[in-house]
Amino acid sequence: MSVWRDSPRLLARLWRRDKLSFFGVVLLVVLVLLGLFGAYLPLGDPTKIGTGPRLFAPSWHLPFGTDELGRSFLPRVVQGIRSTFLISAIAVVITAVIGTLLGMLSGYFRGASDQLIARGADILFAFPALLLGLLIAAVMGPGEISVVAVISVATLPLFIRVVRSVTLGVAGRGFVTSAEVAGASSWRVMFVHILPNIMGAVVVQLSYALSIGMIIESALSFLGLGVQPPDASLGSLLRQGSAYLTIAPWLVLSSGAVLSAAIMSVNLVGDAVRDALEPLKGRSLT
Template identity: 75%
Template sequence: MSALRLTGAALGRLMREDKLSFLGLVILVLLILVGLLGPWLPLGDPTRIAAGPRLGPPSWAFPFGTDELGRSYLPRVVEGIRATFLLSIVAVSITAVIGSFFGMLAGYFRGMTDHLVARGADILFAFPAIIVGLLVAALMGPGQISAVAVISIATIPLFIRVVRSVTLSVAGRGFVTASEVAGATPWRVMIVHILPNIIGAVIVQLTYAMSIGMIIESTLSYLGLGVQPPQASLGSLLREGSAYLTIAPWLVLSAGIVLSLAIMSVNLVGDAIRDAIEPLKGRALS
């Protein structure tokens, strides 16, 4: 816990000094708040048909314009933010638990355990996310559960590789050896001694996996394999708007800009966390 408090203090200091990372944090917090509070904000009903003219341009009444059914696009984009963030967070959280567990197993026990886990991660890593999405959608059908499954499968190898590498370096330190000599069980060593020393790397990887998860979710929804109508995600809104790109480009621009801001903000926050944990390896502060 003391290491986490030190990391938190370093992160706060870095945010104050690094204006770009601070901007990313502000954008990320605003997007999450807007997505969570969207149903209670006075934005309108995202499913109300003929709320305005079909394919109407942005105006005071409809800041993001209207779609082909006359639905206000602003509440639909807010709904898309909530869906994209929620699915990515759920999937990456599941991945973090599973990937960290197997990564610690491989890094601590080594030998055959390390070989099996590493080869399994390599096999998963060899499959492109789109191919996995097609296979999962064929087995489970398109939808949110399929999107979560695909994101988890695609990001688990990344967690396993990172956690395994960090565990290998921590497992050889003196305090781990002293704990083993004192008779601590392998599970106690991993939970009490190794896990607190790798949690920083897990958090950094979590942020990067979050951005990857949003890209995968948006891609799946764009292809019709993720969130299904009438619900919206940023990817499905891009798919719907692409059909009217020449006559209503604001549909694609609004969803695309919001998605880009979300991914950029997550990556900037991830860079700040990395720099706080490894200041000598981080990028120069602006």
Template identity: 80%
Template structure:
């Protein structure tokens, strides 16, 4: 573990530390003395940041800091659930396409191209029209947007492994195709999957925030960073701290995820990682 971190540059370490801090803040936020995010009239309406209310208050007099902390947890959790589900499905489909080839490869690859052609916002409008706005719709949209990325990456890596000697030897020894994929191919592509998962998480957070900003994500009293941005945008001219605080936290979270993805990539590619430091 320490040798891996020794190959990571300082900026990536900062991103990893920031990501850990934000995740821990989101998880333990309800147990910290930050105030009740749902308490109406905790302070003056739309008051500016102060020692008592570091992020100010919203239009109902609720302290905005605990609401932002709730938003961190909601955005991370929803995006992570969607991306993990997508990673499992995309890895399976990518291995099937790359290993079997032929009709299976054509069907999976063309299906990924079709999904890739849909803009995330358009897919969100279509899914929300069918399923209604909410967290399930947001998970579906994130899955539709990130699934082609997983399929393409896993398919490409699997194609490069399918003709390797140890794969051919396993097939000659009588191993079934599924055993070959699970026992021999999956361990060799897991690094690429993890790297893609980190980048897909940042994409998922952007999509979730955009959907919530448009009112297609989680609904009140559910709070995410995107819904807090939408809430603050109505008072931007005389209470800009609502947008600035939630927007800054969202930007920091996405930056931290991307920097962590770079760190994971450099750790899995030592030569490339040393050339960048």
């Protein structure tokens, strides 16, 4: 049985039963499409100053109002969606590649390599993400590259732990032993026999790492260490709006609501994928 062949059918069945998960999927798709193609929609220029009065309340023509420079806030929120998703996704993909490789090496070879990788993950896990952000920003300077590095380092230890755990369970299975007896190399065993059987756990952890990455990106941008003006992310928009919270609360409410919706949708999709792959536990995919 193949995860990729059976997962769509299982997910579709789950979504028909779970309306909340279905809502999360629809919301995530809408936000991702809005972030990808929002620049081509007639929403206005996110950097154009004087589109309307300064700190103008939401109206029919300016649904999210304007900021302190008179810029329409709706296109800036759309730009923020793209920045937050893109930065978090790039960082999490890097984490997934490195974490999956290290986790499989640790769980399959065990011994000294297992101790080295596991202890290294424990050391990284001990550092708070914000402290890492301050250290990396001090070395590399604030900006998107620093945020990607912080997210990757912060989410890597848990990714390694999850992959190592499931690899330990799969490495002792009969089909792995048969491949080893047949003379298959260690790399072939890992990538042909073990990797397909742990992809379910990798995909689920990937979705949760994405939500964590969005939280970290928003926190760092809120502190001024992430996306720099005139570009915007949801975190930097929250920082911008917090200065005018008492006179223009719509700046914080709009960007905060969108950020909350994005994180919630990613978590709901992760729950849906986990529940859909649950029946596949303990079954060989090769």
